[in-house]
Amino acid sequence: MPVPLADICHSSDPATRAGCFKLAAALIAALLPRLSPGRARLLLGNTGTHYDETAAELEGYSRALWGVVPLLAGHRAETSGVDAALIAQIECAWRDGLINGTDPAHAEYWGAVRDRDQRMVEMCAIGFALTKLPGVFWEPLTSQQRENVARWLGDINGREMPRTNWRWFRVMANIGLRTVGASTYSAEVLYADLDFMDTFHVERGWNADGPVEEGVKQMDYYSASFALQFAPLLYVCDEVAQRDDAARCQRFRKRAAQFAEDFVCWFDDAGRAVPFGRSMTYRFAMVAYWPALAYAGLTDAAAKPLNNAGVTKGIWARNIRWFIGQRGVLRDDGTFSIGYTYENLFLTENYNSPGSPYWAFLALLPLALPSTHAWWRSEEKALPSSELPSIKALKPPGHIAIRHGGNHAYVLSAGQQPAYRMRHGAQKYCKLAYSSAFGYSVPTGASGDEQHALDSTFALSDDGGETFKVPRQLRSAHLDEARGCLTSSWMPWPGVLVETWLVAPAPSSLAWHVRAHRVTVTDAAAKTTVPAALLISDGSFAVSDRAQQGEKRRLEQRDQVGADSIYTSSSTAFVASHKGAVGIRDITLGSASESDKQRTQGVVVPVDASSNIIAPRTSVACLQKTLARAPGARHILVSAVFAMVPRDDTVGLSTDEIRKAWEVDVEVPKWLEEALSA
Known part of the structure; x- marks a missing residue:
């Protein structure tokens, strides 16, 4: 009986060249039965996107190329251990x-590209295929087929x-066309695009997802691995670019090497990234x-200790292992679900099709490196x-990064905001903190704090807790590196100003x-009809709230903090499971008015199922x-x-460990008291 492809994936170690080829081959083999008869579309599911179904099916085909191309390139260069018949099948299929996808007369034609079309995104991988493997994707084609590809x-x-x-x-796309000598290549457009994207750069390799001068304040994984560092690193490897655009290539190399020192702050020792x-x-x-x-040959140019191939390979390999090891990432047939650690449509955007998760194949680029490369030898x-x-203060993204014991990486955040009204944009960019272990949560509805999922958020309600306002666009944000402080302000309603440190x-x-x-509450509020009261909620990270053993039911209330427990008081909320411990404590001091000295109520909110990106059942400790x-x-x-994370989440934290960390006397800095009183 054949071994299920999902099992092969789970047993493959990406840190070795043979293991990485085995993993990639199994992930790609799982897609073969899902290809359309003409092999131009990948049919993985029935969920919708804002773009048309043809583009969605093209997306699946195209994104797989980010794995197919390195797999074929590496196998062609030297033995890979992958069955030759499977390699041939993959090569012929793509x-x-x-x-067929570029043939207007074929039933599976992808259709002509229009303005701002999803097809543009998917052209990127096809351009990479033409650049890296013209012997597979260009030279075997007839003159008419080449003309169709070049025109499309x-x-x-x-x-x-x-x-x-x-x-x-x-x-x-243009580099691919240039590589194969296609007449539809445009040097004018290529260099205009490159010049335009130079306006995205902020400093030290950080790029906003748009021109900085236009006020774009969105810096996320697109600023790094998804696009704005990854693509330039491919560009500097192009021979024509090295010869004709040497100065730009040098800028890209310098920025990429600088970026490593900041980017590593988004990863913990287990390989988990900060979502x-x-x-x-x-x-x-x-x-x-x-x-x-x-x-791109730049590992040595990074700052210590990131100038070591074994160290950077470790970050990469552990992240892949961690994802493959999550039970909801791969379906039984070896295909990806839509989600993060489990299948979850709440967290997605309206552009996520069933084929979208295969952007993950960007990380399979090392397959194209020879076995003699330091990446594989280390x-x-x-x-x-x-x-x-x-x-560490990360000025461009507005973060203060914290590494706690190596097993927990988290950031305090202020100053970012989504560039458009994306689904759950406030939760993805404007929470107060983000964690490698606890992730972030998104709303599942708009009724009560359970559905609003108010982790790492200061939220306000003017209807008794039915609906809540959270920041999406800030009035101001500032990083004080000397004091290690981020300040921000926003207005949930006219006449109500919220400032946060x-x-x-x-x-x-x-x-x-x-x-x-x-x-x-400013004087402007006097000119409007306003409710007499506001409900505020300040939330911790969200943590899995299920017992590890037995029936795995929700944890029970206890009379003090400790392992596997929930605890609340008039000024404290706390919850701990084998996945970690989170809590919040009211330490308001003399800077407050007499009414503010009346303590808040600690509440542990069992937020709606599947609201959290990492754990499907969570609770948030709130004041x-x-x-x-x-x-x-x-x-x-x-x-x-x-927030505290165990070294081993199959064991969890002991009560002694938790209480030792919990009983610390947290002080309010004098300068902060003075700022609050001003």
Whole structure:
């Protein structure tokens, strides 16, 4: 009986060249039965997108190329251990798909590209295929077939494109056309796109997803592995670019090497990334930057300890292992689900089709590296956390990154905002903190705090908790590197101003950080009809709230903090399971008015199922309180927020471990008291 493809994936170690080929071959083999008769479309499911079904089915075919091309390139260069018949089947299938998908007379024709069309995104991988393997995807084609491919791909040059990372997709398409000598290649468009994308750069390799001068404040994994670092690292490998665009290539190399020192802050020792921003269903595409750095020959140019191939390979390999090891990532047939660690449509965007998760194949680029390359010759190494800062300010994205014991990486965040009204954009960019272990949550509905899923969020309600306002666009944001503090402000309603201070933890107590919120009802509120009260809620991270053993029911309330328990009081909320412990404590001091000294109520909210990106059943520890909403009123809440992650989540944290960390006396800095009183 054949071994299920999902089982082969689970048993394959990406850290070795043979294991990586085995994994990639199994993931791609799982797609073969899902290809259409003409091999031009990949049929993986029935969920919808804002673009047409033909483009969605093209997306599946095209994104698989990010794995198919390195697999074929590496196998052609030297033995890979993959069955030759399977390699031949994969090669023929994706070549036939290109031929038929670009043939206007074929039933599976992809259709002509239009302005701002999803087809533009998928042209990127096809351009890469022509660049890397013309012997597979160009030379065997007839003259008519070549003309069809060149015409279809070249149509991108006459169309309007978004002012975002999409411009790289046209660059890659043009490089492919240039490589094969197609007449539809446009040098004018290529260099205009490259010049335009230079306006995205902020500093130290960070790119916004659009022109900085236009106020774009979105820096996420598109700024790194998904596009804006990955694609330039492919560009600098192009021989024509090296010869004719040497100065730009040098800028890209310098920025890429600089970026490593900041980007590593988004990963913990277990290989988990800090989920932040959109397109989280691309999963281990998050680590594609690290092998791309090696592909471009730039690992040695990074700062220590990231100038070691074994270290960067370790980040990459552990991330892939972690994702493949999550029970909901692969279906039984070896295909990807839509989601993060489990199948979950709540977290997705309206552009996520069943084929979208295959952007993850960007991370399979090392298959194209020879066995003699340092990437494969180096032993995988643990992330040397002792050589990395435990607290680091990341100015461009507006983050303060914290590394707690190596097994937990999290960021405090202020200043980012989605560039358009994407689904759950506020939750993906504007929460107060994001965690490699606890992730983030998104709303499942709009009725009550359970559905709003208010983890790592300061939220306000003017209808008694039926609906809540959270920040999506800020009035101001500032990073004070000297004090380790992020400040921000926003207005949930006219006449109500919310100011927040996020203070990095003390190096001796990395499980805690401080938040301070000042809510001011301005005189402008007197001109409007306003409710008499506001309900506020300040939330911790969300943690799995299920018992590890037995019936795995929800954890029970206890009379004190400890392992596998829920605890609440008038000023405290806490919940711990084998996945970790989270909590929040009211530490409001003399800077508050007398009414604010009346303690908040600690509440553990069992948020709606499947709201969290990592765990399907979670709870959030919250402080909640009702405020008067009279014109001129000012209210202050200062919270100490707790998070602790076990080294081994099959064992969890002991009560002694938790209490030792919990009983720390968290102090409010004097400067913060003064700022709140001002």
